[in-house]
Every structure is written in C-alpha cells, then in structure tokens.
Amino acid sequence: MNKFSILNSKKKVDKDVWMKIWIESKQKEVFLNPNYIELYQEKEDETLCACYIDNETTIIYPFIKRPIDISIGDNKQYYDIITAYGYGGPYYTGIKCKDKENYFWDKFYTWCIEHNIVSEFIRFSLFEEELASYPGDVELNNLNVVCNLTKSNDDIWMGFKHKVRKNVKKAKSAGVTVEVDLNGDTIDSFIDIYYKTMDRNNANNSYYFSNEYFNKIINQLSDNFVIFNAIKDNKIIATELVLVSEDSMYSFLGGTDSEFYGIRPNDLLKYEMIMWGKNNSKKHYVLGGGYRPQDGIYKYKLGFEPDGVMEYKVGKRIFSEDIYNRIVDKHINTIGIKKEELIKQNFFPLYRIK
Structure with missing residues (x-):
C-alpha cells in the first residue's frame, strides 16, 4: 500500500484493507467503519476513504462521493463529498507531523481536482486531539x-x-x-x-x-x-x-x-x-x-x-470557485430563489438546498 491511497468500499480488496486499518486503530471509532459510512450511501454514491500510512503515522478520512445532478453544459459529471451523519474528519493515529499532514492534503487535493470534486463538507469529531489539521474553512455549527x-x-x-x-x-x-x-x-x-x-x-x-x-x-x-x-x-x-x-x-x-x-x-x-x-x-x-x-x-x-x-464544528471547502458558482447559478434559476436569500441560510453547498 502506498503512503497515500483512496480506498473504495465497493472493491473487496479495498474494503478489506480499510477494515484492517480500522480494527488496528486505537479508537476503533464507529464513524470510521466502512459499514457505518455505507448506511448513508445513496444509489449513485461511493463510500471512499483517503488514507496516509507509514511506520509511525496513520491518517484515515472516510467520506461519501456524491454526483451533482446539475449540468452546466460542459459535458462533465461533477461531484461533491460529505462525511456521513455523526462525527468524522481526518482521524490521526501515531506521531503527528505537519509535513505528513501537508503531504496528505496535497495528495487529496490533487485527487479531488482529477475527479471533478467541486466541494467538501465535513462533520468533525468533537475530540480535536484525534484529528489532523484541516486546510479548509472551519465553523462552529452547534454545542x-x-x-x-x-x-x-x-x-x-x-x-x-x-x-x-x-x-x-x-x-x-x-x-x-x-x-x-x-x-x-x-x-x-x-x-x-x-x-x-x-x-x-x-x-x-x-x-x-x-x-x-x-x-x-x-x-x-x-x-x-x-x-x-x-x-x-x-x-x-x-x-x-x-x-x-x-x-x-x-x-x-x-x-x-x-x-x-x-x-x-x-x-x-x-x-x-x-x-x-x-x-x-x-x-x-x-x-x-x-x-x-x-x-x-x-x-x-x-x-x-x-x-x-x-x-461541534464543520469544515467547508470549495475546490473550484468557478464551477461551484456556475452550478449554484444554474440551481438558482431552476428553483427561483435569489442568491442573496440562499446565502442568508448558511447552507452548504448552496446547490443542494431545496
């Protein structure tokens, strides 16, 4: 297994690796178990996990990749990613190192761009000491x-x-x-x-x-x-x-x-x-x-x-501002709500609001 990889629960070999990582983790956190994540996977979604592993450190970040059913006329299928209901985020085991975190996020960003990921929404664990740092926006959601x-x-x-x-x-x-x-x-x-x-x-x-x-x-x-x-x-x-x-x-x-x-x-x-x-x-x-x-x-x-x-904090990130805004504008035209009114609701991503 490479230091960085994306595991897909639909592939048996990937799911076996994911389960092995989970079983060997200190927390055995239920929200990292692929069987839990799959509870919230819709028909066209994929349950995935970004991993970084070396002899000293493990970073594991499960998420759901969802197709965006809004066309902006460029013949491309776009996606966004979200953590399952509950508490998630990039869990950290072992020796913390900023360089390793940066490597993980650089690799993850590249993967997102290559796979037409438009935005990301994370529900973070309450126990911040278990998490890697996050390069996106972090907001207080609730107590x-x-x-x-x-x-x-x-x-x-x-x-x-x-x-x-x-x-x-x-x-x-x-x-x-x-x-x-x-x-x-x-x-x-x-x-x-x-x-x-x-x-x-x-x-x-x-x-x-x-x-x-x-x-x-x-x-x-x-x-x-x-x-x-x-x-x-x-x-x-x-x-x-x-x-x-x-x-x-x-x-x-x-x-x-x-x-x-x-x-x-x-x-x-x-x-x-x-x-x-x-x-x-x-x-x-x-x-x-x-x-x-x-x-x-x-x-x-x-x-x-x-x-x-x-x-209780959440993370938000947009990988392509241009694509995101074009999808939001297309969605606004469809549902007939002014963009200013949408923004006031603090919903993310805006194109998912109904």
Missing part, C-alpha cells in the same frame, strides 16, 4: 453535551442537575427498570416506538430509516451498538440505540411511549446508560446537542453534565 465517564459514581450523580436526580428517583419509584440489549433482539420494539416518536414530532422524512437500515446496524455493526430499554410491567416504554467505540458512546436514535412521560423513564434510561459506559471502560458519553442552539433538547441534555459543553 454538544459530553458526559465525563472517568469520574467517580458519586461525582457523576452529584454532577447531574437536581431535576435530573429527582426524575431518576421518580422513575425508579414507579417501578421502571432498564435492560441492556447487546444483540438487537428488541430491534422490532425499538423501531415501533421510534417511528411513533417521529410521527408525534412531525419529523423530517429523512429520519424515517428503513428496516434494512436498522438490520444493517444489527448485522454489520454488531460490536458498535447497544440498545437500552426502559421497562415497566414487562413493557418497553422508552428505548435508545447507542453507538459505541473504544473510548466513547454516542446517543443515536431513540423514542418514548407518550403514555409514560409522567414517570420520567428517559432520565433513568440516560443514567443507566452512563453507568453502563463507565462500567465498560468508556471515557465519554456524547449526548449531542439540540436542533438549534440553546433549545429545549440541548438544555435537557445539559442537565446530565452542565460542565460538559463541547463545540
């Missing part, structure tokens, strides 16, 4: 809440806001218990509660994942998920699917039976998830953020770790 699982049980408990401790006790008094599903045996119950929760919240269609999506998580990410279920009278009343890496666990998808809101099963569910993570040597539990800064969801999560606020 996330992360629980520190290295603290003592007492410090974790007393670190909760009073309301959270009260709600945990309330759920316990009501007879709620929490069960852990490591195998996906309760996935059907999870899906049922999850869909009903999405219906209740008038969720965007993109959150209605298919049964195939969930089955792939169960079958292809078997070591990287856990389902936590809050139980009352032998019935699942709240549930959460959590993604798991070597050091971290991530709230991912979940739902609650609205009939049982009053006994606060979610607070107990989160508490038991935190305890499970601590008992399984995890260092971080990433609760995530809200839909918007400082909204009710964010403030609810903040109750579990008021001092655990971390910045």
